[in-house]
Amino acid sequence: MDHVVPAAPWLMAAAALVSAAACLVAWRAVPWQGRQSALVMAAAMLLVAAGDGAAATGLILGAALLVSAMLGTVGVRGTPAAASCCHRALVSLVMAICAFQGAAGQGSATAVDSALAAGGHAGHGLAGVLSVLGVVGVIGVVLWTVASEWFAAPAHEGRVRRVLAVESWAMAAGVVVMCLGF
Numbered sequence: 001m002d003h004v005v006p007a008a009p010w011l012m013a014a015a016a017l018v019s020a021a022a023c024l025v026a027w028r029a030v031p032w033q034g035r036q037s038a039l040v041m042a043a044a045m046l047l048v049a050a051g052d053g054a055a056a057t058g059l060i061l062g063a064a065l066l067v068s069a070m071l072g073t074v075g076v077r078g079t080p081a082a083a084s085c086c087h088r089a090l091v092s093l094v095m096a097i098c099a100f101q102g103a104a105g106q107g108s109a110t111a112v113d114s115a116l117a118a119g120g121h122a123g124h125g126l127a128g129v130l131s132v133l134g135v136v137g138v139i140g141v142v143l144w145t146v147a148s149e150w151f152a153a154p155a156h157e158g159r160v161r162r163v164l165a166v167e168s169w170a171m172a173a174g175v176v177v178m179c180l181g182f
Contacts, residue, residue, distance in 0.1 A: 008181025009049035015174030022167035058103030094137035
């Protein structure tokens with residue numbers, strides 16, 4: 001990861017920690033699916049910040065974030081927390097994409113890159129596809145954050161609403177930093 005901005009991993013880890021702390025403060029307003037997602041994102045970003053940047057680490061963290069995103073939406077359909085759990089799951093997916101992109105960009109060709117090169121698409125590669133997906137995901141997260149803050153009817157009142165707004169904006173800031181830093 002020689003192209004990583006030196007402070008970016010620590011900035012995204014700080015944003016993920018703020019998001020996880022806000023999620024824990026709003027304990028009853030966030031179902032277990034959302035709490036696990038926030039905690040897994042924070043742990044993954046701390047490992048990225050403190051880690052060695054190896055491709056295997058990126059693959060493992062990407063897989064953990066992907067599983068967390070899937071678990072983050074189990075059983076929330078129709079509940080008041082469904083939108084925020086899906087928002088957290090989208091953030092986990094974008095972070096997983098960025099982790100996979102970091103692993104794919106380590107200089108070794110993956111099986112998918114080799115297959116694409118054999119098919120005549122040598123200039124694109126897996127890292128290029130992941131870059132596009134990452135940027136689209138970041139834009140989606142930021143737009144979702146703005147829309148949920150300004151246009152959606154609030155599901156919570158008072159202090160809980162403010163804490164969940166902090167969590168949402170911290171998640172959005174974290175993925176923006178992650179996308180820009182890698």
